[in-house]
Amino acid sequence: MLDKLPVVGRFLGGRVADNAGWRRMKALLRKCERRPVYRAWIGDVVVCDAALARRALLDSDNCLAREPSVWQFGDKQRVPAATVTELNRWLHGAAARHDVDAAARVAVVALAAASGDLHRAALLAALDSVADMLGFDCDLELAAAVRVYIGDVFHAKLVNAHLDDAQIARAQGLASRVAAMLTTCDAELPAVLRTDGVLTGAARGEVYLHAVLSVVGASAVMLAWLACVLHMDAVADIETSAETRALLFACKPEHVALELLRLWPPASAHGRRVLKDHQVGPVKALRDDDLVIPVFVLHRHRDAWPDARAFAPQRWQEDPRPAAFMPFSAGPGACIGSQFEIRWLAAVVRHAAALGGLQLVQLGRSPCANTMFSPPRCRLEAP
Numbered sequence: 205m206l207d208k209l210p211v212v213g214r215f216l217g218g219r220v221a222d223n224a225g226w227r228r229m230k231a232l233l234r235k236c237e238r239r240p241v242y243r244a245w246i247g248d249v250v251v252c253d254a255a256l257a258r259r260a261l262l263d264s265d266n267c268l269a270r271e272p273s274v275w276q277f278g279d280k281q282r283v284p285a286a287t288v289t290e291l292n293r294w295l296h297g298a299a300a301r302h303d304v305d306a307a308a309r310v311a312v313v314a315l316a317a318a319s320g321d322l323h324r325a326a327l328l329a330a331l332d333s334v335a336d337m338l339g340f341d342c343d344l345e346l347a348a349a350v351r352v353y354i355g356d357v358f359h360a361k362l363v364n365a366h367l368d369d370a371q372i373a374r375a376q377g378l379a380s381r382v383a384a385m386l387t388t389c390d391a392e393l394p395a396v397l398r399t400d401g402v403l404t405g406a407a408r409g410e411v412y413l414h415a416v417l418s419v420v421g422a423s424a425v426m427l428a429w430l431a432c433v434l435h436m437d438a439v440a441d442i443e444t445s446a447e448t449r450a451l452l453f454a455c456k457p458e459h460v461a462l463e464l465l466r467l468w469p470p471a472s473a474h475g476r477r478v479l480k481d482h483q484v485g486p487v488k489a490l491r492d493d494d495l496v497i498p499v500f501v502l503h504r505h506r507d508a509w510p511d512a513r514a515f516a517p518q519r520w521q522e523d524p525r526p527a528a529f530m531p532f533s534a535g536p537g538a539c540i541g542s543q544f545e546i547r548w549l550a551a552v553v554r555h556a557a558a559l560g561g562l563q564l565v566q567l568g569r570s571p572c573a574n575t576m577f578s579p580p581r582c583r584l585e586a587p
């Protein structure tokens with residue numbers, strides 16, 4: 205449970221406390237500017253060329269595993285394809301009906317009033333903003349369980365890179381409790397989440413919690429990055445002076461959202477398991493290899509972007525989006541909530557002035573680079 209990005213986690217390695225993940229991300233950026241495709245010593249095939257990466261992820265020859273990790277449970281057991289279709293239809297429909305502007309206001313107001321750990325505050329603010337969309341607003345007990353899962357269990361994974369035995373047991377217990385609550389919940393949920401069948405017991409609760417996380421995780425991380433951009437002079441090696449910050453309010457919110465996702469993508473890399481041997485540029489990918497697309501590198505690569513290391517939302521006035529831009533992956537295994545996330549983040553940017561009063565104290569030196577790519581540890585002082 206919560207092994208959301210196993211390829212990326214192994215590829216970056218290290219705990220947040222020793223900054224190993226961030227050091228390796230920066231080393232990877234330097235290496236990929238010299239070698240766009242190569243085989244890593246751990247057996248991964250690393251693709252830093254935008255055209256090759258997109259072609260690989262679109263996977264017209266069915267060479268890669270396609271199922272998003274969100275629809276896995278237990279020891280990487282996969283939800284059946286027909287059930288995945290049902291779950292995807294539910295999430296897409298819920299996202300399409302959701303009032304993203306109202307949701308963004310909820311998130312911004314919640315974060316502006318928060319104190320304590322920035323990551324936890326952003327997770328809970330993002331969670332509050334989608335409570336009605338995901339159906340846990342109608343059951344106080346279910347809402348409390350989801351809050352523990354996101355604010356405590358996933359928070360520990362986000363900032364510490366791993367869960368200890370007690371936290372794993374807690375996550376498993378939450379999944380069982382949530383499964384029982386879903387049976388009597390009044391929310392509009394697909395039948396596969398309501399009653400035992402294809403999914404039974406804790407597996408049903410776990411898949412529901414993964415669905416919540418698929419929406420909340422990236423939103424929360426981007427909300428935290430935005431808070432840092434508003435209140436720090438440099439964020440993950442990108443200059444964010446007062447002049448730069450002014451662009452947040454001068455440019456279109458949609459362009460600001462895209463630029464935030466370019467420079468600080470919630471996942472620093474995407475991974476796919478290779479199902480059959482095939483050629484990727486100059487390298488042969490072999491069955492059971494992992495194909496790694498280092499999005500962080502593609503998004504800051506000087507060959508792909510003019511002024512690649514500058515915060516410049518105005519670059520997005522040009523259409524279409526460059527091939528190198530893939531914060532949510534591409535093709536059959538892409539993030540199921542990508543369009544919602546972009547709309548939600550743009551709406552948050554529209555309300556960003558409400559975050560001007562945050563008092564942010566930076567505690568960590570480097571970003572958290574493990575399960576997701578998120579800001580350095582910070583504390584919010586009481587407003």
